[in-house]
Amino acid sequence: MNTDVILTCAVTGAGDTRAKNPKVPVTPAEIAAACLDAARAGASIAHVHVRDPETGAHSHKAEYFREIADRVRDAETDIVLNFTAGGGGDLFPELTGTEGEDRQIRAAAGSDLQSPSERHAPIAEMLPEICTLDCGSLNFGDMVYLNSADWLREHATLVQAAGVKPELECFDLGHVWFARQLIDEGLIDGDPLFQLCLGIPWGAEADPQTMLAMRDKLPANAHWAAFGIGRMQMPMVAQAMIAGGHCRVGLEDNLYLSKGVKADNAGLVDKARGLIEALGGSVMNPQATRDHLALRGATTGSAA
Template identity: 85%
Template sequence: MNTDIILTCAVTGAGDTPPKNPNVPVTPRAIADDCVAAARAGASIAHVHVRDPETGAHRHDTAYFAEIVDRVRDSDTDIVLNFTAGGGGDLIPELIGTADDDRQIRAAAGSDLQTPSERHAPIGELLPEICTLDCGSLNFGNAVYLNTADWLREHAALVRDAGVKPELECFDLGHVWFARQLIDEGLIAGDPLFQLCLGIPWGAEADPATLLAMRDKLPVNAHWAAFAIGRMQMPMVAQAMIAGGHCRVGLEDNLYLSRGVKADNAELVAKAVDIIQALGGDVATPAATRETLGLRGAP
């Protein structure tokens, strides 16, 4: 069991969740405020997506990330910032044409596709301490999250050369396998950091057997965390800790504090802290997190 827990709060995500819970932050100001609130509730890391302030839709704009950084730092509240670099992989395939020899597949409305260099743009300019690297493709609901092997190699090299710590997000066992390949090819610097992402249809299921199967495939020098979505979020806090890992909560993954009770990010962090402490552990400070993970600026 791990008793020194790095606790991440994923504050907003990319899904169409603001209509379902008004506490999901949308504007850069609101996202920054939730990063600060999560830190004050005990979180070590804030995982950050950005959204269109008018529509709430997922965006990639460097200016929005920069505003969040400035607001968090101006608050004098310390928290490690982890930017998503996984946007721009959403493919909704559409079949056009009628005859067998005339049919084509194209990206339908709602698709959001970027090259590795486009995904990396906010990271390369702002140099957060951590950014995500989603380690494969996935049937994501009725869409496809698209991330080919060569795209991942290119993206991993960009992150490595920027000196940012990649969080290797793995949604299935094959993603862990390919992350190990990136390590073997020298594309991941230092001790790797993994995030095991459970319960997303149609990836790895959110249960102890799947968690342990993925954990057992990690390199011996890996730091790792795990999370589950929806009602399995808090059970996975306990399961990840008992299995030797770190933990993640937040409105990106779950909108409820309990059945029918809509949460905010600080409440989810506080509930996770209670679970961690009840199991005999404690949550790492941002400073201790930097030292453990070997982040830029660590002593």
């Protein structure tokens, strides 16, 4: 069991969830405030997506990331920033024509595709301490999340050159396999950081057997965390800690504090921290997290 836990709060995601819970932050000011609220509740890391302030839809604009980074870095409250670099992979494939005719496949409305360099642009400008690197393609609900092997190699090279720690997000067992390949090819520096993403249809299920199967395929020197979505968020906090990993909560993954009770990010962090402490552990503060993961702002210069 891991008793020194890094607790990430994923404060807002890419989905259009504001209509389901008005506490989901949308504007850069709201997202920055949510990061700081999560930090005051005990979070070690804030995982950040950005949204269009007018529509609430997902966005990739560097100016929104910049405002969030500036607001958080200028605050007295400390937290490690982990920016998403996984946007721009949404494909809704559509067949044109009718049966019996020459049919073609095209990207239907709602598709959002970016090159690795476009995905990386906000990271290169803001240089957060951590950014995500999603490690494969996936049937993600009703769409395909597109992330080819060559794109991932190119993206990993850009992250490595920027000196940012990649969080290797794995939504299925094959993603762990490919992440190990990136490590073997020398594209991931230092001890790798994995995030096991559980419960997203149609990837890895949010249950102990699946988490342990993925954990057991990680390199011996890996740092790892896991999360579950929806009602499985808190059970996966406990399971990850017991299995030796770190934890993640937040409104990106779950909108409710309990059945019928809408959450905010600080409330989810506080509940997870209470669970971790009830199991005999404690949550690392941001500076201890930097030191443990050997991030750019570490004081020790090496992983604990």
